[in-house]
Amino acid sequence: MSGKKNPAARALPVIVVCAVLGTAALAALALLLGVAVDGYLAGGAGVSAAWVAAALVALLVAGAAAVVAPRLVARATGGQEADDRRAVLLKYFALGQGYTGARAGGELVSLATDAVEKRARFRAGFSAPALAAVLAPILVVLVIGVFIDPVSALLLAIALPVIPVLVTGFQKLFRSSSANYRRSQGMLAASFMDALNGLGMLRLNNAEGAAGAKIAAASERVRRQVMKLLAGNQLVLLVIDATFALGLVTGSVVLAGWRLGGGHISPGQGVAMVLLSTLMLQPVAFVGGFFYIGMTGRAAEKEITGLLELDPDVAPDVAPEAAPVAGTARGIVGGLAVENLSAGYGGRTVLHEVSLQFPAGSHTAVIGPSGSGKTTLARVLQGQLVPAAGAVLDGSGNKVGPLRLRAASAVLDQGAGLLGGSVAYNLRVGGPHATDAELRAVLGRVGLEALGLETPVGENGHGLSGGQAQRLGLARALLAARPVLVIDEPTSDLDPDNEARVLETLASATGDKTTITITHRLGLLSGCDRVAVLEHGRVIEAGPLETVLAAGGYLAAALAAARAGTDSIPRGEA
């Protein structure tokens, strides 16, 4: 985010000025009323034409401020919310899997929705009006001092610091409750999302009850936190409203009587002073009504600021804007390599000092037991996971950061990564400018010619068979026309016919691309010229396929086992 001010900060001075003008107009009305009282007591009509004109202007200004200020607040809140949501999402993308993968999906959603909304309401709907409300008593004291009686103004000024002191005290008292509220809200969203994602599995296992109980417990935690905050709200109302409001109004009546008795002010000025003192209660009404927004907003503010201040784990791209080099797409020249690469999730290292070569146009199979770190390596090569140490290099030995990797690689993941929308919508994620004819051609290449471009696709490919979803994912990767193709288990959901078709398409599509395929299927090895074997996050074998096989290590043993009856690499835990 540049030095550009956010919508709430931009709107703050206008909102404050508008609200203060409103208070000034009400103060003017109180003074005018005092003049009318004095005029009437002096035996006149009480009001003149000039008086009526002034009162009308004051009424108009007060009315306009009452209408305009909330509108400005609403507009700034909406703008702030949109800006923050975008910033949070961009931050999720920038931090990548290392951050998002280590957190529950529901928590991430709750931060991008509930917390963003609360922070926007806090920044635009609380901070600016709160500042205006704090300024109101100062303005009132000044008006009393200048137009009525400096001594009374000085005595009323004693009340000025009381409200900020009380409010800060209460905020400190309930700070942990508001943080707990945000935490419980995130946990509730996470358990909802979990239950929705696992709906089918939960029903099959008759475990709906357990999932329901978990959500109920999370809801109960949220309810308790909300009740604590509301109790705080009530306490503030009771203490500030009852004591302060009552004390101030009673005090100003006594003060007016005393100054009137001493002949220092006129009866009209006394009336005006009592009316003006009620304007000093603005912060009280405000604090009572907005305590909940202020407290939950502060917690959300802290959480979002913390996220936005996070730096991706490593240095940014060395040349993020590198111009495309002639003859290559998007600047990755001569294949890829990783050097002493370590990567993981939330501080836990999964890949340890991995060094591998992926020469231009080569097709490397990455294999190894379950949990050995293959997908983690794929995420680094896709530019989704930022390595903790080491680097990805291009063919010229230049460091390539996640941005350039993302721009240079097409991806086909186990889950196919389909979005809710149409077939065309999903394909255009890979090739935004492809024509309908090009979309149909690529569907034909993966054997999906029967699928219409407008055929609906549900979230995560719902509505398509596993095989169709994977082939659609492949079509999207082909359409992206990137020099690097990173594929994770491309045939895991396919029957033998579909698998053969996908393998055939892959063989024809990979061509001059630098392809990296994560797989358990020995069938895929035949299409590869290089192999890398991972175990416990370290490379144990790597190089040209024949050389590795000739060395008689893990891969040779796996192939021997396959010939003896199994068709895949052993999946035992790493």
Ligand SMILES: Nc1ncnc2c1ncn2[C@@H]1O[C@H](COP(=O)(O)OP(=O)(O)OP(=O)(O)O)[C@@H](O)[C@H]1O
């Ligand atoms: N998003 C994530 N957040 C936290 N830890 C993760 C995440 N993804 C993977 N891991 C951990 O990293 C380790 C390696 O996982 P990875 O998926 O890279 O292995 P893999 O070799 O691809 O396994 P498989 O063959 O079973 O797909 C595992 O211990 C796993 O628990």
